[in-house]
Amino acid sequence: MTPDSDAALLAAVAEGRLEALRVLHHRHAPWLRARLARRCGDPDLVQSALQDTFVAVWQDAGRYRPSEGAAGAWLWTIAIRKLVSALRGRPAPVAAEAAVTESAEDLVLRAVEHGDLGTALNRLSPELRAAIRATVLDGLTVKEAARLLGVPEGTVKTRVMRAKAQLRELLT
Amino acid sequence: MxxxxxxxxxxxxxxxxxxxxxxxxxxxxxxxxxxxxxxxxxxxxxxxxxxxxxxxxxxxRPAPRPLTRGLTALGMPEHVAVFLAATPGLTRSWLLGVAGALGFAVAAAHAADRSMLVFLAVAPVLPLLGIAAAYGARVDALYEVASAAPISGGRVLLLRAMAVLVAALLVTGAATPALPAFTAAWLLPSLALTGAALALGPLLAPHRASALLAAGWLAAVPAGREAVFGAPAQAAYAMALIPFVYLGARRWNRL
Known part of the structure; x- marks a missing residue:
């Protein structure tokens, strides 16, 4: 464990060293912010979720176990949950998606690049993709995903089921 | 990777x-x-x-004091809790004072043929001592800071008096089982005296009002147990409380 590794810094934060939290913040805030911004179009909410994340890290750094995975992944699980609580029942304003204009050539290239699964995922409707992203990639519970997406829990479950069925169909 | x-x-x-x-x-x-x-x-x-x-x-940000945390956990607004806990030296001094005087009274009551008159005479005065020590240029190291704070002097007094009263009642109440029956008789006189001290607030500095009332009370006690603690007297204390509560509530709303 080198002294400036994430794990060492988190251990230092757990001992109450503010400087270590500062290094962690400078290292992780930019990508966490970008990743949060993809899930919520309101920059103020993203900013407040990010702030809550590092305040929570200050308080709970002692709970991080390096054996359970990279510090970045651990930070993300905190950040996404802080975003869910910053929403307080409102649905997340949809992140602005730049129009995807892909030529047929690009599409073919991408299919080669990412294989069938990538193509299949990209062909899901945005609602189904968002449900898969929240539950599978971000590891949220159905309840948390429902709050993030602003739909009832039942809807999240149905969407995840439909998305999986559709993926299965597209891949066979 | x-x-x-x-x-x-x-x-x-x-x-x-x-x-x-x-x-x-x-x-x-x-x-x-x-x-x-x-x-x-x-x-x-x-x-x-x-x-x-x-x-x-x-x-x-500095971590809140344990007392502040406890009070906020009980539902008190944070700024009030911070304010009450802001003078810990003072809080300890009056709490110790109340506890000490009470211990003395209990001991005296047990020594002197369990008449309890000493206990009953001292117990109602204790919150008064606390209130005298709670506010004013003479006793409060933070008086100047408090005067400059955006909170009126009257509200400071009432807030601290309430804190003193709750603490004094808890301490005195805890001592009550140490004595036989008739011991709850101190409660109403105590509340009435405290109310009177607060009602005198606009006229007299708290320590003067408290001294005056305590002297009056101690002078009245020798009139006899029945006259001072009997049912008619208790009813009078309860009646006296009503205007004090009313006045206090009105002033509180104005502040």
């Missing part, structure tokens, strides 16, 4: 939101555990410093 890193064009597409989902997911999973790719994200120095300053501000 395994040698693969997020290419610049892929990151640019990810940041501007145009990246298809599957590719975005793969970027995200990789970035979460790759320090090099994390560092490659563009940084706006100004935003980063501002964002850090906001976090440092929250994190660096």
């Amino acid at each position: 395994n040698g693969w890193h997020v290419p610049d064009d892929l990151r640019a597409a990810y940041l501007d939101g145009g990246l298809p989902e599957a590719a975005a997911m793969s970027v995200e999973v990789h970035v979460a555990s790759c320090q090099g790719c994390q560092a490659a994200f563009p940084v706006q120095e100004e935003w980063l410093e501002e964002s850090w300053a906001a976090i440092a501000d929250v994190v660096d």
Whole structure:
């Protein structure tokens, strides 16, 4: 464990060293912010979720176990949950998606690049993709995903089921 | 890692939101555990410093005192709790004073043929002592700070008096089982005396009002147990409380 590794810094934060939290913040805030911004179009909410994340890290750094995975992944699980609580029942304003204009050539290239699964995922409707992203990639519970997406829990479950069925169909 | 890193064009597409989902997911999973790719994200120095300053501000705030935390946990607004706990030296001094005087009274009551008259005479005066010590230029090291604070003197007195009363009643109440029956008789006189001290607030400094009332009370006690603690007297104390509560509530709302 080198002294400036994430794990060492988190251990230092757990001992109450503010400087270590500062290094962690400078290292992780930019990508966490970008990743949060993809899930919520309101920059103020993203900013407040990010702030809550590092305040929570200050308080709970002692709970991080390096054996359970990279510090970045651990930070993300905190950040996404802080975003869910910053929403307080409102649905997340949809992140602005730049129009995807892909030529047929690009599409073919991408299919080669990412294989069938990538193509299949990209062909899901945005609602189904968002449900898969929240539950599978971000590891949220159905309840948390429902709050993030602003739909009832039942809807999240149905969407995840439909998305999986559709993926299965597209891949066979 | 395994040698693969997020290419610049892929990151640019990810940041501007145009990246298809599957590719975005793969970027995200990789970035979460790759320090090099994390560092490659563009940084706006100004935003980063501002964002850090906001976090440092929250994190660096002094932790609330245990008393403040306890009071907020009981549902008290935070600013009131902070205010009440702001003079811990003072709080300890009157709490110790009340406890000490009470211990003395209990001991005296047991020594002197269990008449309890000493206990009953002293117990109602204790909150008065607390109130005298709660506010005023003479006793409060923070008096000048409190005077300059955006909270009126009357409200400070009432708040502290209430804190003193609750603490004194708890301490005195805890001592009551140490004595046989008839011991709850101190409660109403105590409340009436406290109410009177507060009602005199606009006319007299708290320590003067308290001294006056305590002297009056101690002078009245020798009139006899029945006259001072009997049912008619208790009813009178209860009646006397009503205007005090009314006055207190009205002043509180005005403050």
